[in-house]
Amino acid sequence: MKRFLRFVAGLIGGIGIAFAGLLLIIYFSKERLLTWLIQELGRSFSAKIYISRTQVGTLQALPSLGITLQNFILTNPRNDTLFTAQAVELHLNLWEALVKKNYRIQAILLESPKFWLIYDRKGRSAWADVFHGSSSSSEAPSPWALEKVRVKEGQFIYQDQQAGFLLMLDITDLHARIEGLGEERLHITGESKGLIAHLIHKQKTWLQAHPFSLQGTLTYEGDWLLVSPLRVQVLGLLARIEGGIKLIQPRPEVSLRIKDLDLDLQKVRRWWEDAPPVLDEISGALQGEGEILGPVGKGKLPRLRLQATLRTHRSFQMQGYPCHALYAHGRLRWEPDLPHKSALEIDSLFFAGGEQDTLYARGSYGIHTARLSAAFRIRLSLDHLRVWRIPHTDSLSGHLEAMGTLSQSGKKWALTGEGTLREAIFPAGAITYVAFRLAPDEIIIEDLAGRYKDFRLRIPSLKVRSYARLWD
Numbered sequence: 001m002k003r004f005l006r007f008v009a010g011l012i013g014g015i016g017i018a019f020a021g022l023l024l025i026i027y028f029s030k031e032r033l034l035t036w037l038i039q040e041l042g043r044s045f046s047a048k049i050y051i052s053r054t055q056v057g058t059l060q061a062l063p064s065l066g067i068t069l070q071n072f073i074l075t076n077p078r079n080d081t082l083f084t085a086q087a088v089e090l091h092l093n094l095w096e097a098l099v100k101k102n103y104r105i106q107a108i109l110l111e112s113p114k115f116w117l118i119y120d121r122k123g124r125s126a127w128a129d130v131f132h133g134s135s136s137s138s139e140a141p142s143p144w145a146l147e148k149v150r151v152k153e154g155q156f157i158y159q160d161q162q163a164g165f166l167l168m169l170d171i172t173d174l175h176a177r178i179e180g181l182g183e184e185r186l187h188i189t190g191e192s193k194g195l196i197a198h199l200i201h202k203q204k205t206w207l208q209a210h211p212f213s214l215q216g217t218l219t220y221e222g223d224w225l226l227v228s229p230l231r232v233q234v235l236g237l238l239a240r241i242e243g244g245i246k247l248i249q250p251r252p253e254v255s256l257r258i259k260d261l262d263l264d265l266q267k268v269r270r271w272w273e274d275a276p277p278v279l280d281e282i283s284g285a286l287q288g289e290g291e292i293l294g295p296v297g298k299g300k301l302p303r304l305r306l307q308a309t310l311r312t313h314r315s316f317q318m319q320g321y322p323c324h325a326l327y328a329h330g331r332l333r334w335e336p337d338l339p340h341k342s343a344l345e346i347d348s349l350f351f352a353g354g355e356q357d358t359l360y361a362r363g364s365y366g367i368h369t370a371r372l373s374a375a376f377r378i379r380l381s382l383d384h385l386r387v388w389r390i391p392h393t394d395s396l397s398g399h400l401e402a403m404g405t406l407s408q409s410g411k412k413w414a415l416t417g418e419g420t421l422r423e424a425i426f427p428a429g430a431i432t433y434v435a436f437r438l439a440p441d442e443i444i445i446e447d448l449a450g451r452y453k454d455f456r457l458r459i460p461s462l463k464v465r466s467y468a469r470l471w472d
Contacts, residue, residue, distance in 0.1 A: 047082065047130050048075045065092045080126035086112035091148075107148035118159045123298035146178040149190070155197075162299030163336065168197040169212075184222055191215040196234065201301075201336075202368075210235055223247050227256065236267040237286075251297040258290040261308060278319075284312035284326065301336035308332075321387040324352040339368035346374075354384050363406075372408040376417075382424060398424025398431065404438060414440040428453060441465060 052071035067090050074083040091107040119125050151174035158167045176190025192214045199207035216230030223246055230241040243256035263286040269275045288308025296302050310328040317323065330346040344365045351359040356379060363374025383397040404417015417438045424431040431450035436443060448459040 046077060048077065048079070049073070050075070066090070067092070076126050076128075076130050078126070082116060082126055082130070084114045085110050088113075105146060108146065108150070110149075110151045110154060113151060113154040115154070115156050117157070119161060119298055121161045123162055125297075145180070149176040149178060150174065151192075160297060160299060160301070163301050164200075164202045165301055166198055166200040168199075170195040170197045184220070186218075186220040188218040188220075189216075207234075216241075229259075235263075236270060237261070237263045243292075245296075251295045251300055254292055254294060254296050254302040256292040258292065258306065261288040261290065261306070262286070265312075278316075281316040281318070282312060282326075283314050283316065284310065286310045290332075303336065304332070304334040306332040318353075319387055319389075321384060322353055326351050334367065340366070342367040354381055357381055357384060370410070372406070374406045375404070376406065377403040396424070396426050398422060416440060424450075429457075 050071075050073040051069045053069075055068040055070065056066070069088040069090070070086075072083075072085045072088045073081065075081050087110075089109040089111070090105050091109075092105055117125065117127065151171055154171040154174065156167075156169040156171060159165065171192055171194040173194070174190065174192040176188055176192075179187040194212060196207045196210045196212050198205065211234075213233045214230060217228055218230075219226040219228070224244045225247060226244040228242050232239045232241060238260070239258050239262070240260040241256050241258055243254075246253040246255070265279050265282045265284045265286070268279050269277070286308050288306055290304065290306035292302050292304050294300065294302035308330065310326065310330075312323075312326045315322060315324045328346060328349040330344060330349075332344050333342060335341045344367065346361065346363050349359070349361040351357075358379045359376065360378075361374055361376040363372065363376075365372050378400070380400045381397070382400060385396060386394050399422045400419065401422075402417055402419025404415060404419070407414045415438055419436060421431055421434050421436070424434075429450060429452040431448065434448040434450070435446045437446075442463060442465045445459060445462040445464070448457060448462065450457045
């Protein structure tokens with residue numbers, strides 16, 4: 001028994017001495033590791049690297065060798081900051097590092113990194129001339145794999161000052177795996193989640209502090225960055241993106257297809273707290289597809305085209321008003337180079353509510369021009385207006401049928417059309433029947449029959465000019 005205990009004690013002591021020696025070797029290899037890292041980065045970048053402190057990992061990192069670079073800063077030769085990180089933690093194969101002197105990175109952990117990609121008003125980027133050209137060696141590189149890349153609490157900033165565009169992403173977490181499959185060929189799989197901190201174009205904020213998530217595969221091959229597929233979720237909107245980005249000069253060309261676009265209306269408020277509360281009551285979905293095409297960078301943004309259909313699955317309540325069905329089919333076209341052509345077009349819209357209320361409409365809205373035009377046909381019970389809390393409608397009733405057009409530009413509105421009003425009752429009287437025609441500057445009333453207080457009314461024809469001033 002004593003011999004066994006002495007054996008165990010000797011074994012533990014031997015292991016302890018071995019680990020102590022191992023840590024000593026690792027510690028004295030620190031400068032060699034750092035020199036190797038800077039040399040490797042220097043092969044790919046014409047950049048300056050600043051590191052405040054280097055720390056070799058403890059036994060917890062075994063069987064890999066961990067080295068942490070504190071306050072990592074990457075700048076171009078003009079000292080423009082390109083990338084920073086509070087800490088860059090590298091994990092290398094321990095056996096290869098100590099015995100073969102081959103420092104092969106297996107994993108990278110980036111803590112609080114910040115990545116800038118900014119084009120100034122002349123279309124220049126701080127990343128210009130940072131990358132070296134491809135090696136002239138005829139020997140094909142061996143396949144390699146970076147098993148784990150993780151980003152914690154990072155930030156990505158893309159700005160094109162010529163285009164007036166800013167995208168800022170706060171990355172909560174990112175996991176990826178990168179494989180080198182030969183010369184100029186990479187395969188990346190991973191997922192990420194975070195917030196779209198800012199999405200600004202032409203000094204207008206389109207998105208701010210909205211969650212997003214990404215999951216998919218990227219392949220870099222030759223001049224192409226291929227996407228197949230990339231699953232995106234923003235504000236509860238799900239989409240699958242396929243295609244590629246051709247990395248050519250003077251600027252990359254985007255060619256992406258948006259497939260399986262899907263939005264569950266009841267889930268929107270989980271992502272978007274300021275969304276209308278009525279969305280909690282609507283059981284329905286928005287489904288569609290689209291494309292992103294064109295150059296990006298140096299003052300250019302790709303054009304976006306979407307088409308989608310909105311359907312509700314069952315009836316819902318809106319401020320106590322029963323809504324039976326809602327259907328809409330439309331198209332979104334965003335043209336950064338031709339702002340006047342950017343528009344939301346509703347090809348068809350149908351709504352049914354109340355007892356027999358219906359609305360058919362189509363129209364368009366200019367995104368940059370802020371111009372609205374629409375054609376409609378409506379049937380409405382006036383007693384439902386009180387549900388919408390419209391002033392002076394508490395005791396109003398009747399049946400309205402009308403069709404017409406509506407346009408708006410700035411503060412100017414124009415309404416044209418014709419219709420009838422039947423069995424309308426209001427505090428001072430009633431209208432049995434009236435037909436009317438609307439023009440932008442006049443209203444023509446025909447065949448009005450009704451009463452006002454104790455008087456019966458019968459008006460064959462009446463024309464009122466500048467009627468819009470009644471609401472000024």
